[in-house]
Amino acid sequence: MNFKVAISRREHFNSAHRLHNANWTDEMNLKVFGKCNNPNYHGHNYELEVKVIGTVNEDTGYVIDTKQLSDLIKEHVLNKFDHKNLNLDVAEFKDLNPTAENIAIVTYNILRPLIEENYELKIKLYETPRNFVEYPY
Numbered sequence: 001m002n003f004k005v006a007i008s009r010r011e012h013f014n015s016a017h018r019l020h021n022a023n024w025t026d027e028m029n030l031k032v033f034g035k036c037n038n039p040n041y042h043g044h045n046y047e048l049e050v051k052v053i054g055t056v057n058e059d060t061g062y063v064i065d066t067k068q069l070s071d072l073i074k075e076h077v078l079n080k081f082d083h084k085n086l087n088l089d090v091a092e093f094k095d096l097n098p099t100a101e102n103i104a105i106v107t108y109n110i111l112r113p114l115i116e117e118n119y120e121l122k123i124k125l126y127e128t129p130r131n132f133v134e135y136p137y
């Protein structure tokens, strides 16, 4: 029997960032991004949920081992983002605004090749307890 199940792993990381569009004036940046444009950067305690949807393996009873999923996230995402300045330290955000939306897309693109091809992958990222994004939607 092919049972399709979604399994998720939650991790967290702390990063600094600044929302800024280099093609705009300072005034425009301040108008659009407000306090998030502060040149001194600011930090968030991000909560990351990685969901894998696939069929349950009859031998293991797993879609994917959560330990394996956690290790993948830690090695490939958290090592890159945790306790880093996203604008300055992370190559993916050199020319990309580190909004919650873009962090979720970058996370998806990092993990997608590492998850079995015929499994679905979904990212949910909480930037604050009240602001979160989902990709793909």
Ligand SMILES: Nc1nc2c(c(=O)[nH]1)N=C([C@H](O)[C@H](O)COP(=O)(O)OP(=O)(O)OP(=O)(O)O)CN2
Pocket: 019, 036, 098, 099, 100, 101, 127, 128, 129, 130, 131
């Ligand atoms: N579409 C987006 N909008 C905003 C983003 C984003 O990434 N995508 N980011 C920010 C800020 O970086 C940050 O998330 C907002 O911080 P803050 O206002 O402190 O957070 P809260 O909304 O949770 O705090 P309140 O106290 O509820 O205002 C802004 N917009």
